[in-house]
Amino acid sequence: MRIGLSTPVVIQVPGTASAWEADGGIDDVAQIGATADRLGFAYLTCSEHVAVPATAAEARGATYWDPLATLAFLAARTTRIRLLTSVLVLGYHHPLEIAKRYGTLDRISGGRLILGVGVGSLREEFDLLGCAWDDRGARADDAMKALRVSLSTTRPVYDGPYYRYDAMVVQPCAVQQRVPIWVGGRTMRSLRRAVELGDGWTPFGLSTAEITKMLGAVQRPDGFAVALATPPLDPIGAAQQVADLIGRLRDAGATDVNCVISARSSAHYCDQLAALAELTDLSTTGQP
Template sequence: MDIGIMIAATAESGDIAEIAREVENLGYESFFIPEHPVIPVGFKTPLPGGGGGTLPEHYGRWMDPFVALSVAAAVTRRVKLGTGICLLPEREPIITAKTIATLDILSGGRVILGVGAGWLREETEAMGARFETRWKRLRETVEAMRVLWTQSEPSYQGELVKFPALRCDPKPVQKPGPPILLGGRGPKVLERVVRTYDGWVPLAGRPSSFKRDIDALKQVAVERGRNPDTIHVSGFVGPPEDGISLEDLKLYKDAGAHRLVLFSQGDAIKMAAGKTLEIVRRLAPTVERAARIK
């Protein structure tokens, strides 16, 4: 089972190149950066998960993930480069496909796309998309990008995304393109994963609950005629202060997880304020423990 880490990348987080080098040197398998292009002032949408609360201030200061990951690509050779998650309904599909293909080439085929529809209505609408149709726009964008990545004269005619035959190069190193993992939770998300995506990347929770979720995903896959083994499962996990224990790592692997990406709101606040390297190093024992699992 692979171990990645996600950072809250802001102008105050530290030198992205230095952070990426350290992530690779410490043996992490992947380096993820999240996305919120904007946070509308005074938004009214409830936060995901219920329970009230307020959105951490640093969400409004996040860097563009693809620019930051390009810096990481330039100073690393092995670590995979992921988005966690990219809000595709808020992006123009053709330019986004070209950006991702370019990053995949420059990194030697190391891109992982965690994608989602977004939860913040005011943000979606500020970026020019309709909140009510964001899931359809997400699916059509994914379908369109795959056409752009694989065909010499791609065209796509969806309800929301459409373009005539055109040239769109370069193509990604990974064939037929970088893996696309859907974020989110719930029965509808599982259906969407099975229908369209290469894998699933939710907030994982404890090993026991994650196992129930993965079992449910496998059942949906079987019912829809898809081989469950073709679905890659990653999970964002909030680690304890000293990382995830060997016992829990074994449980996550037995549950069916292929990758865990370390990320917690508490650490993210500290990362956004300049403590990123300290946290990356503090959690590195998780990588060593995972390597001991056969």
């Protein structure tokens, strides 16, 4: 299995984020990113919300750094670790906006982009941005098809029910011939979307039993990624518990584990990373 990280500070979900993150800044993010890169972790993440309704912030959190700016910064501070949007909301963007912006990120990072995408779940945010809500699932399917043929070419052509373009030049584009596209969600529809149109699935809010059952209902293509998230981990203070949890996620079908790390400071976070790297023997896990 590959071991990735839910990057601290840049997203702060109540009950998941550590207290120190509220005062954390870019120097902390840089230190942690460089440490994760050196130790052999597979990827760093950043989520997308433009504006969270105040009524939803108590559960979802209110801190969401912009993923493009954040991951571009991390690209410049690292050399190997991959950069995962977890997730980009498809309905907020035209496919060619994503192809240009994240294709550029792929290029400046030397082909390290993993494009995590989702349908979106905040009606108020859709309304704020003037984006279509009722048919967002169908639009997301069309956007993924458009992205598949557009991310890695400077002359994309697509003709679908929602997006159509021809005779356009998008320069630069991604350097990977096939940018991995992972789909976030918690429904069978999200899993089917991932299997049919993407390269991986990143579920949330599901038990391991539910995930195992859902994965058993589909035929996954070779190389399909299943990235399962952890609660906050304490590799130094509870090494056996961490090892047992990662083992359970592997048994549930995980190819990747998206780790949340409990820490008292950015320095302690880096110590926790070193302990987790030793515990999971990152030198033998390989990279996506």
